[in-house]
Amino acid sequence: MAILKRQKTKMIQEKTAVEKGFTGLFLALCVAFFALPLVWLFIAPWDGQPNYSIKWPSWTLTNFAEISKNPYAYKSLVNSAIFSAGSGIAVILVGAPASYVLSRVKFKGRDSFLYTLLLFSSIVTGSAAMVPLYLLALRLNILDTYQGVILILTGGLIPTAIFILKDFTDSLPRSYEESAQIFGASSFRILKDIVAPIIRPGLAVIFVWSFVQAWGNFLVPFILIRDINKQPGAVMMYSFYSDGGQPVIRQVAAFSLLYAIPVMGMYFYVNKKYGFRFYGGIKG
Amino acid sequence: MTSQVKSGSRAAKPGNSVLGRLSAISFMTPASIFIGVFLFIPAVWTLYLGFTNYKLTGITAAHPKIVGFANFQKALHDPQFISSFKLTLLYVLFSAILGQAILGFLLAWVLSTVKPRIRSMVELIVICAWIVPGSIVTFLWVAFLNYDNGTLNRLTGQHIFWLLHDPFLSIVVFNTWRGTAFSMLLFSAAITSIPKSHLEVARVAGATKMQQLRQIVLPSARSFIFTNLLLITLWTFNDFGPFLLTGGGPGGKTELLPIFVYNKALKYLDFSYGSAIAAIMLLMNLVLALIVIRAGRKNK
Numbered sequence: 213m214a215i216l217k218r219q220k221t222k223m224i225q226e227k228t229a230v231e232k233g234f235t236g237l238f239l240a241l242c243v244a245f246f247a248l249p250l251v252w253l254f255i256a257p258w259d260g261q262p263n264y265s266i267k268w269p270s271w272t273l274t275n276f277a278e279i280s281k282n283p284y285a286y287k288s289l290v291n292s293a294i295f296s297a298g299s300g301i302a303v304i305l306v307g308a309p310a311s312y313v314l315s316r317v318k319f320k321g322r323d324s325f326l327y328t329l330l331l332f333s334s335i336v337t338g339s340a341a342m343v344p345l346y347l348l349a350l351r352l353n354i355l356d357t358y359q360g361v362i363l364i365l366t367g368g369l370i371p372t373a374i375f376i377l378k379d380f381t382d383s384l385p386r387s388y389e390e391s392a393q394i395f396g397a398s399s400f401r402i403l404k405d406i407v408a409p410i411i412r413p414g415l416a417v418i419f420v421w422s423f424v425q426a427w428g429n430f431l432v433p434f435i436l437i438r439d440i441n442k443q444p445g446a447v448m449m450y451s452f453y454s455d456g457g458q459p460v461i462r463q464v465a466a467f468s469l470l471y472a473i474p475v476m477g478m479y480f481y482v483n484k485k486y487g488f489r490f491y492g493g494i495k496g
Numbered sequence: 497m498t499s500q501v502k503s504g505s506r507a508a509k510p511g512n513s514v515l516g517r518l519s520a521i522s523f524m525t526p527a528s529i530f531i532g533v534f535l536f537i538p539a540v541w542t543l544y545l546g547f548t549n550y551k552l553t554g555i556t557a558a559h560p561k562i563v564g565f566a567n568f569q570k571a572l573h574d575p576q577f578i579s580s581f582k583l584t585l586l587y588v589l590f591s592a593i594l595g596q597a598i599l600g601f602l603l604a605w606v607l608s609t610v611k612p613r614i615r616s617m618v619e620l621i622v623i624c625a626w627i628v629p630g631s632i633v634t635f636l637w638v639a640f641l642n643y644d645n646g647t648l649n650r651l652t653g654q655h656i657f658w659l660l661h662d663p664f665l666s667i668v669v670f671n672t673w674r675g676t677a678f679s680m681l682l683f684s685a686a687i688t689s690i691p692k693s694h695l696e697v698a699r700v701a702g703a704t705k706m707q708q709l710r711q712i713v714l715p716s717a718r719s720f721i722f723t724n725l726l727l728i729t730l731w732t733f734n735d736f737g738p739f740l741l742t743g744g745g746p747g748g749k750t751e752l753l754p755i756f757v758y759n760k761a762l763k764y765l766d767f768s769y770g771s772a773i774a775a776i777m778l779l780m781n782l783v784l785a786l787i788v789i790r791a792g793r794k795n796k
Contacts, residue, residue, distance in 0.1 A: 249625070
């Protein structure tokens with residue numbers, strides 16, 4: 213009996229050694245696959261003569277000085293910030309109340325309503341509806357304006373934001389709201405003093421998610437903005453070209469890093485503080 | 497104000513929401529307006545344009561006419577559209593389902609068994625690929641796949657124009673790289689939500705890793721799996737990302753439907769034909785979503 217037991221534990225140990233090998237190999241391959249294309253972003257900006265290869269840089273800041281030769285480059289990052297902050301705030305203001313209702317009030321066809329929204333948003337924010345969106349912006353007189361881009365981005369982000377935020381709210385117990393109610397608190401007080409604080413992590417996550425989405429969006433400003441003074445970084449990336457039509461790598465590399473850092477920093481800050489978590493899933 | 501007073505008395509029943517009907521409606525109103533104006537109207541407009549002969553240039557620019565199903569019939573006989581359609585389905589299958597979902601699941605599964613420090617380091621790198629803005633990612637991949645001194649050619653010691661030689665494979669690998677983080681995060685949440693004791697009992701009972709996966713992990717992660725499949729299928733089907741990398745070329749080999757629509761409508765300014773294709777895409781999205789949702793309900 214004792215021998216049998218020992219053999220069994222030995223077997224398990226052997227298995228874990230092989231498993232450890234596989235785990236290590238798998239993770240090493242994954243790290244290589246995901247990290248290798250990213251290395252250029254962090255290396256090339258510091259090199260005096262960058263090309264498309266990854267090489268030890270000569271550690272210079274001249275590329276960053278080079279960017280300011282393009283008078284619109286730094287302005288475009290400010291524009292990106294306006295589009296992104298505007299969309300993030302609008303998504304929260306419009307999406308949060310709706311997702312609270314969808315989480316707490318049951319009505320017929322609620323789930324189908326949510327799925328339909330997701331469907332519409334995934335297609336309308338793609339290239340498919342760009343013609344009507346352009347025509348719509350023209351009619352509403354918001355072409356070539358900040359608010360035009362913010363409104364259209366917000367419209368596209370709201371369904372997914374509501375979907376994720378409703379999921380988050382579903383995972384929170386109702387009992388706090390119910391006990392406050394029994395003690396006679398008004399709906400407004402319950403929302404302000406009980407609901408708002410507990411869904412704050414969800415709101416922070418959605419704000420940053422919207423911010424990141426708007427920051428990276430190329431198509432909407434590309435189509436709606438004509439004035440180069442109002443172009444965001446996403447479009448500006450394609451303006452660092454020489455007269456011969458080749459990208460000026462020094463400027464592209466340095467600008468990429470400046471353009472990437474804000475959203476990466478923001479993401480990792482919120483991730484550390486609240487965690488990007490997901491709750492539940494389809495309940496059907 | 498009155499709505500709040502009302503709702504206070506109305507919501508006295510336990511189990512009811514603290515919101516009354518009026519405040520519930522007022523909470524939904526802004527979102528409904530946004531959705532109506534910026535999603536619903538453009539979608540209906542797209543459908544309408546698909547039935548007209550609206551172009552930006554030529555005689556029909558001023559007076560578009562309703563032409564019925566002509567654009568849709570044209571699409572069904574357009575070999576370019578058919579090949580773009582097939583390409584998009586393959587792109588979803590390979591890059592979203594086989595690429596992102598499976599790699600994301602494997603990563604989440606393997607990372608749940610390693611030390612927290614290694615786990616957060618690997619997660620950080622995978623997430624970086626996901627949050628770096630698309631315009632930058634394009635340049636990163638142009639550099640990575642570059643013929644002369646791109647990292648991939650240097651490492652493998654080959655000289656290949658990847659985007660010309662293997663354009664479809666390139667964008668599939670590219671999209672897998674780009675989007676795996678989302679599936680990984682979602683599946684990590686799913687695996688964390690499984691009580692530790694369940695897996696321990698299985699281990700003690702001598703279940704292999706495969707058995708644990710099939711009998712415990714997959715059933716408990718069911719709702720996460722279908723949420724994930726639904727979202728990444730829709731996102732990939734409508735993904736415009738490869739446009740910045742290949743522009744749909746060479747020779748239409750990476751011309752996915754969103755790029756096809758862009759080229760027709762915004763490059764050649766044939767709005768009506770582009771809109772008809774967009775309407776077909778909306779329908780396809782609906783079909784794909786229904787398949788995923790039905791599969792999710794069946795497997796309960």
